Amino acid sequence: MAEHTQSKGIPAIVKIVGGLVIAVLGVVANNANLTVHQPITIEFGKTIGSIGVFIALFPVIESFFVKPLTAAIDERNTNLETTFSEVETLRNEMTTMKGDYEKRIASTEAEAREKINAQIKEAQSLRQSLMAEAAAKSDALVKQAQEEIASEKAKVLGELRTHVTDLSLTAAEKVVGANMDTAANRKLIADFIADLEVKA
DSSP states (O other): OHHHHHHHSOOHHHHHHHHHHHHHHHHHHHHTTOEEESSSEEEHHHHHHHHHHHHHHHHHHIIIIIHHHHHHHHHHHHHHHHHHHHHHHHHHHHHHHHHHHHHHHHHHHHHHHHHHHHHHHHHHHHHHHHHHHHHHHHHHHHHHHHHHHHHHHHHHHHHHHHHHHHHHHHHHHHHHOSOOOOHHHHHHHHHHHHHHHHHO
C-alpha cells in the first residue's frame, strides 16, 4: 500500500534534494538575519531550515519507520483476517459436524429402538410358541397317561375277572363236588361280572 502511494507521489530523491535545498536556503536566510519581532519572534532562516531538514529526512523516516510499520500493520491485518476466516470456517465445520453427529445419534437410537422392538416381538412370539408347544405336550402326556391308566385298568380288570371266575368255579366245585370248569360256566360268570360292572 505504501509503495503504491510512493509510486504516485514525488520520488524520494526529489524530496531529499528539495529538502536539502530548502535547508540551505534556511541557513542563508538565517545568516541574513531575517527576523520578525511581534509578540512571537519568528526567525525565518531557522524555520525554513527546519522545514528543509524535515523534508530531507522524511523519506528516510518513511523508509525506516513508516514503511516497516505499515507493512507490519498490513501483515497483522492480513493475519487477523485469515484467523477470522479460519475461525468462521471452523465454526461452519463444527456446525456441520454437530448436525451430522446429531443425525447419527438419532439414526443409532432409531436402529436400537427397532432392534429392541424386534427382539421383544421375537421373544413374545417364542413365548407363545413355547407355551403352545408346552400345552400340546401337556395334552399329549395327559392323553398318554389316560390311555396307560385305561390300559392298566383294563388289564387289572381282566386279571380280576379271571381270578374271580377261577375262585367262583373252585367254590362251586367244592359245593357241588363236580368239575365246574367248563366254557359255558366261564361265560356265565363273565356275563354276571359284566352286568355288575355296568350297574356300578
